[in-house]
Amino acid sequence: MAGKPFAAAAGLSAALASNCLLGLSSLYWKALATLPALTLLGCRVLISLLCVTLLLAARKEFVPLLCGLTRRDILLHGGAALLVAANWGTFIWASIHGHVLESGLGYLIAPVLGISLGLLLYRERMSLPRGLSLALVIGSVIYLLFETGGLDSRVFLVIGMTWGGYTWLKKLARLPPWSGLFLESLVLGLLLVPFIIWMSTPLADIAALDTGDKGLLLLCGAVSLLPLALFSFAARRLPLSIMGLMQFVLPLTQFFVALIFYKQMPSHGALLAFAFIALAMLLVILEPLLNTVFFKAKGVVEDA
Template identity: 35%
Template sequence: MSEWGKGFWAIILVCVTWGLSPIYYRELAGVPVLEVLAHRTLWSLVFFVALLAWQGRLGEFWQAATGPHAPRVALAALLVSANWGLFIWSVQAGHVVQSSLGYYIFPLVTVALGLVVFGERLSLAQGLAVMIALAAVVILTIGLGVAPWISLGLAITMGLYGMVKKSLPLGPVLSVACEVALLAPLALGWLALQALGWLPQGWLHPLAFGASARISGLLVFSGVITALPLVLFAYATRRIELTTVGLMFYLNPTLQFLCAVLIFGEPFTRWHMIAFAMIWGALALYSGASLRQSRPPRRVP
């Protein structure tokens, strides 16, 4: 198989894993969200430390986590933790349709953030795509009587996370390893407070970890399904074009959407149908513009 083919199948595996992850986290519906998040963080760290030790990069890892980039790494860590926590909650609470919408509009939110924060100029197609996406959110808000806060929260946290990551001279594996390392004390502290019963009444729950082999195994493996796709993502981006990666990314929210409607039986109203159709149209417009920009200019004979 060619290097391009290896990268292509790697990104497919990444997006399928992300897209089907609601099925996995639905199995942990009886576990408090913050306990799931804490275990996801800690077992991801175990995976990354083992990988970096095998690669002989622990010194590089320590320097990145404690060096001058640490404040930005910490900010990225807080943003990705908020995104993970909101996603886990949305799955457990039966809002996977909203989470899929969030990951659909994430690229368009990133474009809008680039305009607002960095003053980046938008092409006509990009501007139209952002306006259509905004109109879709407004229509969904009017139709349902409430804004799709989960979708917006997921898209905005991912967009801000991407902006911070853009300023870090670290690869995806090393940067996420540093992020979960900085989050690890918070995760351990939360689990300790939960185990000791030192939490407010509404937050008191017995630890799920250790209650059964099945739940404990799922919590441990949550680190693997978090970390391994990121390793494969880094592998893929070195072998295929970023435009291909961007297009394949839409497989993730598409599979989430199918899980929500076909497996979990979540409601999909006519307002959802209108909003999703508009978002899909906006993404087609945006993707077409991105593909045209990525093509090398034709040489004049």
């Protein structure tokens, strides 16, 4: 029995570390701001591909992966790869140019996209908490589009939509996490990196770096993969409700990074919109509990 509390504590620590590292990674990309965002994206893709390839080779999972691939696997992970590339590229650009509040807002918006897709594609039931959540998010986003308070709406819209779509596609996929990440990195390496090389001449940019920055650049594989590994570790040990609550940690970390390190101050209206979107997300996470309380209260009234 002692093993269960230990596993839960280890899972909770991993989930917190994963989201904090993702939020703090803006500072890593900012430290490499002398390179264009496209160059950094290309390095992130290639070094991540190299790391996950070595990992699969060490675990002897290449043959089962290649023998078991289907057309559906390739299409799903190919689509996920394009979405995560847009997400990574926007996140890196925002980190370099001081739009961290917007990226944090995007990660707050993203989970609600999954609710919308469920309603539209699968005709899921519209519960009261979900309906209220959607109304709060849609109203807040519309407000931010017209009353930005200095926020770049392109950043939070792209990050929110791409991360929400990526998460949805990953739920449809059947491959294990590392196998799926390898396939996505391979697709990006084949499709995206030649374009990046043609557009931003990264070899010359990288050659101009000093030794310290070159060493820092080599860490981008760990910066990309370590949070994913921790997230995967936590997902196997924690209930979905706790993993849902952990989704607050990433945007909250981004919020503090923006305030402390980037000196990016939101307007009062933007803060209010943040609060409403956070409330919407909390309603989604607590929906099972709210439904239970509602039905119990309804039963008491009917019995009376």
